[in-house]
Amino acid sequence: MPEILFLAPYSDIAQVAQKVCQGSNDVTISVSRMDAAVELARKAEKMGYHVLITRGVTFWKLHNAGLDLPLVEVSIGGYDIVRAFFEAKKMGRRVGIVDVEEVVNNLDLDAFTETVEDELVKYICHNDLEDISKGVQYLREQGVEVVMGKVAMANEAGRQGMKSVVISSGMDSVRRAIEEARRVNFVRKQEAKKAEQFKAILEFSYDGIIALDREGKITVFNKASETISGWKAEDAIGKFITHIIPNAGCQRLLSSGQAEIAEFMEIGGTKVLANRVPILVDHKIEGVVTTFQQIERLQKLEGKVRRKLADRGLAAKYHFRDILGHSVALVNAKNLAKEYAGVDSTVLIQGATGSGKEMFAHAIHNASKRKNEPFVAINCAALPESLLESELFGYVEGAFTGARKGGKAGVFEMAHQGTLFLDEVGEMSPMLQARLLRVIEQGEVMRLGDSSIIPVDIRLIAATHRELRKMVESNAFREDLYFRLNVLSLKIPPLRVRDKDILLIAYRFLNEFCSRRGKIMGKFSPAAEKCLLDYAWPGNLRELRNAMERLAMRPWVDEITSQEISNVLFMDEGAISAEKRPATPKPQNPDNKTFSFAPLPASGDKVMNQLEKQVILQILEEVGGNKTEAARRLGISRTTLWRKLQG
Numbered sequence: 001m002p003e004i005l006f007l008a009p010y011s012d013i014a015q016v017a018q019k020v021c022q023g024s025n026d027v028t029i030s031v032s033r034m035d036a037a038v039e040l041a042r043k044a045e046k047m048g049y050h051v052l053i054t055r056g057v058t059f060w061k062l063h064n065a066g067l068d069l070p071l072v073e074v075s076i077g078g079y080d081i082v083r084a085f086f087e088a089k090k091m092g093r094r095v096g097i098v099d100v101e102e103v104v105n106n107l108d109l110d111a112f113t114e115t116v117e118d119e120l121v122k123y124i125c126h127n128d129l130e131d132i133s134k135g136v137q138y139l140r141e142q143g144v145e146v147v148m149g150k151v152a153m154a155n156e157a158g159r160q161g162m163k164s165v166v167i168s169s170g171m172d173s174v175r176r177a178i179e180e181a182r183r184v185n186f187v188r189k190q191e192a193k194k195a196e197q198f199k200a201i202l203e204f205s206y207d208g209i210i211a212l213d214r215e216g217k218i219t220v221f222n223k224a225s226e227t228i229s230g231w232k233a234e235d236a237i238g239k240f241i242t243h244i245i246p247n248a249g250c251q252r253l254l255s256s257g258q259a260e261i262a263e264f265m266e267i268g269g270t271k272v273l274a275n276r277v278p279i280l281v282d283h284k285i286e287g288v289v290t291t292f293q294q295i296e297r298l299q300k301l302e303g304k305v306r307r308k309l310a311d312r313g314l315a316a317k318y319h320f321r322d323i324l325g326h327s328v329a330l331v332n333a334k335n336l337a338k339e340y341a342g343v344d345s346t347v348l349i350q351g352a353t354g355s356g357k358e359m360f361a362h363a364i365h366n367a368s369k370r371k372n373e374p375f376v377a378i379n380c381a382a383l384p385e386s387l388l389e390s391e392l393f394g395y396v397e398g399a400f401t402g403a404r405k406g407g408k409a410g411v412f413e414m415a416h417q418g419t420l421f422l423d424e425v426g427e428m429s430p431m432l433q434a435r436l437l438r439v440i441e442q443g444e445v446m447r448l449g450d451s452s453i454i455p456v457d458i459r460l461i462a463a464t465h466r467e468l469r470k471m472v473e474s475n476a477f478r479e480d481l482y483f484r485l486n487v488l489s490l491k492i493p494p495l496r497v498r499d500k501d502i503l504l505i506a507y508r509f510l511n512e513f514c515s516r517r518g519k520i521m522g523k524f525s526p527a528a529e530k531c532l533l534d535y536a537w538p539g540n541l542r543e544l545r546n547a548m549e550r551l552a553m554r555p556w557v558d559e560i561t562s563q564e565i566s567n568v569l570f571m572d573e574g575a576i577s578a579e580k581r582p583a584t585p586k587p588q589n590p591d592n593k594t595f596s597f598a599p600l601p602a603s604g605d606k607v608m609n610q611l612e613k614q615v616i617l618q619i620l621e622e623v624g625g626n627k628t629e630a631a632r633r634l635g636i637s638r639t640t641l642w643r644k645l646q647g
């Protein structure tokens, strides 16, 4: 359907328009003028026309009729005047023109008459019949015989007994008007498209969006604003914001021009975060846009993001509240860790296996300003050197045989803006220690096989069960790296020096596992309690947790006996001895100050490792070699299981 309506005030111009539009079908040409043209234009609006073209007084009639459709005027050009003048000269000696200013002044008629050495009497009129009549009368008084002008002027000249020539629009003027109408139509469509997009953004935004003009009156009030405020857009638009949302705080922006971001406030009982920004045009405040985000929704979203990160293993699970224990040693460590969470320096966590180093690393991250950013953990003992190197620093495509297509980001890149937890950092090879030192010093990584540098912003938390200081002394660990890692030092006490915690935590773990199995939690007999307290807990809380899990699987009557405890603890030691043994005695530790390990029955780390390995192998046998299931039963990760089997 044509989208442009050409309202030709007389048939000559309609014919010209017809010629111009030959071959195209986007313009309807209709002969109609003055009030009839206004009537037709109104119909055209309803019929879906986009642009109107007309000329002369009809143009002004339409212009003043309050139509929504854009109007294009067929203007009068220089050629049109020249044509009309020579035609008029054929009809009389003295020629005059009555027309609006744009025609009489802007077309430089004087230059034309000078060139043809003739005269043209001029009268500038407004587009109203009274003034036109005055103009014609003026020309008559000046001795003019032929009047040039638009149809309305020519008609008036006839009424006053004078000859007239209508200045018609020629091909050139009509063509220009049609092209202009097409341009207007195109721009209008573009604008309509943008307006639709803008409307969709406003309507589908979860944020309340309100725009104000420079007086503080509402010009935009989207759906979410309706939900938050309880007002309907049609009632709010045009009202002062102070009337609709008295505490919106936009008024001060109209004078200060200062944006206000993330301010807490309440609208109609809903807690929101408000952002307010001034609209500045040529440095002048032309209004304000304010957006409101519902805090409840933000929290839900945050939870969702965290769950997503957790799915990818990039979120820290534990908080300080999850770290159980009331013993002085643990409370001191927790307090220190909380202080460390408030700063951004590197932390070195030292403590025996299973004492909770990783839990502390999680908790520090979750209490730090980086809590909404990734937490990436990597166990330096679980991977051979070359694999660990590529995991740490990443690689580019083709860096080595088997390198993944497109390359891979290392954990430094993955942890950008968040925290990187390097577990078992003491197990790093000298080569990797050197590379790690460079990354820490320069704050940039280079992927394997690449020469470009990637800046990273991470907080580093390293952990080890080894005495790193001693490793430095024996040249097994770089001293410079040690100092870089040990900026803030955190020592996690082993369970055996946390008497006060043992029973408390044992009950907590037991309760957790019993309730998972729908079993009522029993009570330790005094002898069982003594057994738990006397045991040395070389595997610390992990061992305690595993023991309680096993205990929850066993049947007991009312009380949990020392026999039950011995049974589950022997299992943890690898069930190497079929005969019943008392629990590994705890060394004397009267002042609870030293955190050194108790000597083991057969003495030393190596024996412990062997015992652990045997336990793992036995469990593996029980579960038919399924490593995931074995790790689950033992309460350790697959990597720890792998590491322990290598050890």
Ligand SMILES: Nc1ncnc2c1ncn2[C@@H]1O[C@H](COP(=O)(O)OP(=O)(O)OP(=O)(O)O)[C@@H](O)[C@H]1O
Binding pocket: 322, 323, 324, 325, 351, 352, 353, 354, 355, 356, 357, 358, 359, 360, 423, 465, 541, 542, 545
């Ligand atoms: N204070 C604590 N409160 C509750 N549970 C704890 C606590 N400390 C440790 N645990 C439990 O012990 C398990 C081992 O903790 P974690 O992995 O943090 O120890 P780790 O010192 O990092 O061990 P490793 O040196 O073997 O990596 C955890 O899964 C957790 O369930």
